[in-house]
Amino acid sequence: MWSRRSFFIACAMAPFVRPARADETTVEIHQFKFAPAEIEVTVGATVTFSNLDLVPHTATGDGFDTGTLKKGESRGVTFSEAGDFPYLCTFHRHMKGRVRVR
Amino acid sequence: MPRTLLASLALAATLAAGCAGSAAAQDPAKLNDLEIAHAAYVAGNIDIRNAHLALALSDDPKVREFAELMISDHEAVNDAALALLKKLKAEPQDNAFSQTLLKGAHDTWAKMAKLSGKEFDKSYAANELAYHQTVNKVVGDAFIPNVENGELKTLLGSALATFQAHEKHAAQMVADIGS
Numbered sequence: 001m002w003s004r005r006s007f008f009i010a011c012a013m014a015p016f017v018r019p020a021r022a023d024e025t026t027v028e029i030h031q032f033k034f035a036p037a038e039i040e041v042t043v044g045a046t047v048t049f050s051n052l053d054l055v056p057h058t059a060t061g062d063g064f065d066t067g068t069l070k071k072g073e074s075r076g077v078t079f080s081e082a083g084d085f086p087y088l089c090t091f092h093r094h095m096k097g098r099v100r101v102r
Numbered sequence: 103m104p105r106t107l108l109a110s111l112a113l114a115a116t117l118a119a120g121c122a123g124s125a126a127a128q129d130p131a132k133l134n135d136l137e138i139a140h141a142a143y144v145a146g147n148i149d150i151r152n153a154h155l156a157l158a159l160s161d162d163p164k165v166r167e168f169a170e171l172m173i174s175d176h177e178a179v180n181d182a183a184l185a186l187l188k189k190l191k192a193e194p195q196d197n198a199f200s201q202t203l204l205k206g207a208h209d210t211w212a213k214m215a216k217l218s219g220k221e222f223d224k225s226y227a228a229n230e231l232a233y234h235q236t237v238n239k240v241v242g243d244a245f246i247p248n249v250e251n252g253e254l255k256t257l258l259g260s261a262l263a264t265f266q267a268h269e270k271h272a273a274q275m276v277a278d279i280g281s
Contacts, residue, residue, distance in 0.1 A: 031263045054182045054260045055175040071178065091171055092267055 024076075026050055027097065029057045029069070029089075034097035041101055043082055050074040059097065061087030128198040130244035135254055138245045140194035141203065142261065143183055145237050146176040148207040152230065155214060162223045168230065168275050172268065179261045186257055220279075227276045234269035238262060 023045040028035045030052040041047060049059040051069040059066045059077070062085055066075040079085065079101045089095040133141060153169035153176075160166055187194060210229065217225055241262045249255045 031260075032267045053264070054257075055178040055264050071182065091174065092271070094267070094270065 024048065026074075027059070028052055029059070029095075032092060032095055034059070034095060037096070038098045039100070041079060041099060043101055044078065044080060045101070046076045046078045047099055048074050048076040055091075057089045057091060057095065059087050060090045061085045061099070128202055130199050130240045131248055133197060133199060133245075133248070134195070135249050135251050136192055136195040137197040137199070138249050138258075139183060139187060139192070139254060140196055141200045142241065142245065142258065143180055143194060144200045144203050146180045146183075148203060149230075149233065150176045150180075151207070151211065152226070152233070155211060156222075156226050159215070159218060159222050160226065162279070164275055164278050165223050165226060168227075168271060171271070172230075175264055175268065179264055182257060182260075186253055190251070190253070223279050227272065227279050231269065231272040231276050234265055234272055238265050238269055241265065 023042060024047075025039055025041055025045060026048045027039065028050050032053065034049075039047065049066050049069060051057050051071060051073055054071050056068045056070050058068055064077050064079075064085070064087070066077065069075060079099060082101045085099045085101065087097050087099070130138075130141065149172050153172040156165055156169035160169070214222065214225055214229070241258060246255060246258050246262065249258060
């Protein structure tokens with residue numbers, strides 16, 4: 001599946017702050033939950049996953065993976081194709097979320 | 103099944119309830135902030151050592167995955183605790199409650215180290231579930247309500263969320279391994 005979909009890990013590990021834009025959305029990881037757990041974005045949007053917990057997490061789905069996000073770290077993922085993309089934390093598999101790309 | 107850390111914690115809790123006249127120092131609800139920090143750090147380190155024992159003795163993928171997670175998560179929590187103490191220029195204080203935890207842990211390690219295979223896996227899983235259940239009760243009912251420093255209270259709240267996730271994971275591990 002990795003070869004079928006082209007996702008681009010857009011941003012570096014360091015925390016960052018940007019002005020809110022329509023094509024950018026942030027999912028906070030806090031208290032072992034993705035918040036919001038389900039989001040809808042447009043094709044080409046970048047979703048930034050930001051870990052506020054003490055422990056490392058990931059946001060890992062079909063064709064994308066933030067890699068390990070330690071406390072305070074963020075990483076952006078740009079979704080370049082439409083579709084539904086469920087994901088989870090590979091360390092804590094009960095943590096689940098979904099990105100709908102329209 | 104080897105005596106678990108639950109027994110040690112239960113002993114401490116029993117003493118804390120006032121069943122023994124000399125138990126005041128072991129009452130987790132009566133620890134000061136620096137003693138709470140010490141006890142929480144010790145509790146994390148105990149589970150890290152539990153995990154290293156599991157990685158040394160178990161071939162079960164679920165047990166090994168859980169153990170690796172315990173090392174990663176508890177190290178992260180303890181690192182955050184050390185960073186806060188450094189910021190506050192404070193030193194954690196050893197105390198009777200921490201000593202009780204450690205004594206129980208040493209007893210458990212000695213017994214679990216003699217086990218192998220499925221017997222070890224079942225014992226480790228059961229111990230992890232009991233340990234997290236009890237630690238979560240102590241942190242939630244005694245440490246967080248009584249700690250005075252706001253930053254330490256916040257840290258303990260985040261740590262409790264972590265340990266509660268571990269408790270659920272441990273319950274699943276127990277169910278997966280079976281009897």
